Amino acid sequence: MSGSLRKGSYNTMLLNVAARLLPEDMEMNIVSIAELPHYNADLDLPDAAERPAAVATFRQQLAEAEGILISSPEYNYSIPGTLKNAIDWASRGTDSPLLNKPVALIGATPGGFGTVRMQAAFLPVFVFLNMKPVFKPEVLISHANQKFDEQGSLTDKAAEELIGKKLQALRDLILKSRP
């Protein structure tokens, strides 16, 4: 999932780059967080059928995934509210599709620090949900405004290689986590 709803989002572009770099035996579906309402515990009912339709669909899409790749900007040194809202909707109940799940986090910014503070802000979330983060290699795309061509391909080949390695590490973790 992308943490940005912006049409020209570097992070959505990064997600599309990752989709092209997937190991052969992996499949990726991009899940949108655009239609989710603001989190409201009154609507977060234990029966999935009673949750808002967009929430039920989102949770179902995550439940079908053996692992999650998140590509997100950093907003005010942290997780964008829109993305945190999506995580919150998916996080509740013993049927949360986030619990114990392998996850890889990457990010892009026109700034110089590559979303490192957003990625650090995710750590307590991963801990609380007992998720299995792929820590290495870190994918921190700084100066993103200079790193994509017209077709949305990454021109920074070293960064592209890191994304490939991150996906490989996510794949290995998924395989290890299978019952």
Ligand SMILES: Cc1cc2nc3c(=O)[nH]c(=O)nc-3n(C[C@H](O)[C@H](O)[C@H](O)COP(=O)(O)O)c2cc1C
């Ligand atoms: C509300 C807001 C807060 C931001 N805070 C940061 C920040 O803390 N660090 C950073 O590197 N960029 C920050 N930016 C700039 C974003 O990195 C930039 O808008 C980026 O293009 C967003 O990602 P996207 O291209 O995927 O939409 C902020 C942008 C917005 C709109």
